[in-house]
Amino acid sequence: MCTTPSLLESRLAQLIESSDSGPVLEPGVHIDFVFSPPQDAARVAELLR
Amino acid sequence: MPKVLKISSHDELIAHIPHVLGFTPESSVVCVPLGGHSPTSRLDLPDAEQDLTSWVTALTDVYLQRHPADRMAILVYGPDGRACIEAVAALSQALTTAEVPGPELGPLLWVNGEHWTDLLTGQEGTSDPMVRLGVDAEFALMGRVMPAAQRGDLEAAMHGDPIGVGQHQGPALQRVRELDEAGRERESAWLRARVEEFGQDRRNLSDVDAARALAILPVTEIRDDLALSMRQADAHVYSELWHDLVRRAPDQVRDTPAAMLALTSFLEGRGAQAWMALDQVQAPNRLANLVTAALEQAVNPRDWDRAAPQAASMLMQAAALNQESPTAQRTPPRASESSIVDPDTSAPGR
Numbered sequence: 001m002c003t004t005p006s007l008l009e010s011r012l013a014q015l016i017e018s019s020d021s022g023p024v025l026e027p028g029v030h031i032d033f034v035f036s037p038p039q040d041a042a043r044v045a046e047l048l049r
Numbered sequence: 050m051p052k053v054l055k056i057s058s059h060d061e062l063i064a065h066i067p068h069v070l071g072f073t074p075e076s077s078v079v080c081v082p083l084g085g086h087s088p089t090s091r092l093d094l095p096d097a098e099q100d101l102t103s104w105v106t107a108l109t110d111v112y113l114q115r116h117p118a119d120r121m122a123i124l125v126y127g128p129d130g131r132a133c134i135e136a137v138a139a140l141s142q143a144l145t146t147a148e149v150p151g152p153e154l155g156p157l158l159w160v161n162g163e164h165w166t167d168l169l170t171g172q173e174g175t176s177d178p179m180v181r182l183g184v185d186a187e188f189a190l191m192g193r194v195m196p197a198a199q200r201g202d203l204e205a206a207m208h209g210d211p212i213g214v215g216q217h218q219g220p221a222l223q224r225v226r227e228l229d230e231a232g233r234e235r236e237s238a239w240l241r242a243r244v245e246e247f248g249q250d251r252r253n254l255s256d257v258d259a260a261r262a263l264a265i266l267p268v269t270e271i272r273d274d275l276a277l278s279m280r281q282a283d284a285h286v287y288s289e290l291w292h293d294l295v296r297r298a299p300d301q302v303r304d305t306p307a308a309m310l311a312l313t314s315f316l317e318g319r320g321a322q323a324w325m326a327l328d329q330v331q332a333p334n335r336l337a338n339l340v341t342a343a344l345e346q347a348v349n350p351r352d353w354d355r356a357a358p359q360a361a362s363m364l365m366q367a368a369a370l371n372q373e374s375p376t377a378q379r380t381p382p383r384a385s386e387s388s389i390v391d392p393d394t395s396a397p398g399r
Contacts, residue, residue, distance in 0.1 A: 005335070008273035012312070012339040019348045027345050029107045032091040032200075034069050035318030035349050 067196035082118035209296030217260035
């Protein structure tokens with residue numbers, strides 16, 4: 001049984017750990033998050049201005 | 050230069066939402082931060098009044114702790130006006146009365162079909178179909194796919210006909226079982242080249258190529274090699290490929306492309322599609338577990354590229370160690386030592 005994380009799994013685990021900027025959110029809650037790509041950020045900034 | 054779509058009315062905001070989410074929400078709340086890097090989010094309305102507190106906490110944890118926003122619009126969708134208003138009232142109160150500063154809120158819209166009500170001003174209106182067409186056209190000009198009618202359509206789109214690929218799957222799997230290390234390297238090089246070709250012509254793989262790709266993809270090193278060479282900006286291309294393979298894959302080889310689709314959808318920032326892809330994974334799968342954690346923790350995928358050099362460095366170190374080891378050089382692993390991931394035995398339960 002392989003228990004060592006692969007490079008990809010390690011990378012993703014690192015990304016999750018490095019983004020820890022607050023309390024752990026409740027597991028099991030399926031929120032659909034949409035992170036806009038950079039080109040969309042300007043679009044949203046214009047919203048209702 | 051980024052294209053900027055100015056949204057200057059409630060109608061335009063409502064027309065904008067399906068393009069952001071990829072579908073038209075139903076019985077949901079949608080939080081739209083204005084400016085900054087906070088994510089847009091959609092969550093089902095609570096099923097019962099006793100669920101309201103935990104429902105509010107899920108969203109306040111996001112916008113007060115993880116991804117604070119300066120300003121935010123909230124849209125609540127559904128036919129039950131009382132339930133919609135109670136939910137958005139509880140959420141807005143929690144966001145504005147917390148110990149930490151919350152976002153400036155507005156507009157707060159209740160959307161019931163074509164009809165909308167601004168809950169702050171009392172203004173009401175009906176969505177203008179011409180405005181919707183104009184927003185659709187803006188997104189079409191940017192090359193975006195039109196949104197699905199509803200969230201469930203994203204899941205339905207992941208089911209296609211596996212018969213064509215299935216006719217070639219048995220021999221493809223047998224072939225992979227018999228590969229030695231050199232053979233796996235050749236297959237890895239073929240898959241990289243085939244994926245690159247797909248990126249250029251966007252033509253779906255033939256049944257033979259799809260069976261070959263699906264057979265080799267569960268080899269951990271090959272899967273990782275593909276994923277780690279991907280930039281976040283390219284994730285949508287990979288999503289197209291994995292989506293097609295998930296649609297056409299026989300059940301026995303469907304989990305790996307589904308987990309990869311979940312990963313690339315997450316990297317695209319498309320949470321709903323990532324959740325739907327995870328729902329396709331049937332056996333315990335460690336990559337799927339990690340994508341689940343990333344989605345649950347609202348991880349921003351923007352740092353994926355920044356970490357790529359480190360991952361590449363790890364690859365190079367691993368390669369160097371292999372070269373330094375005479376045993377590794379001389380003794381290719383036997384077929385029985387293949388690192389093909391067996392989802393039944395290699396991962397803790399999801």
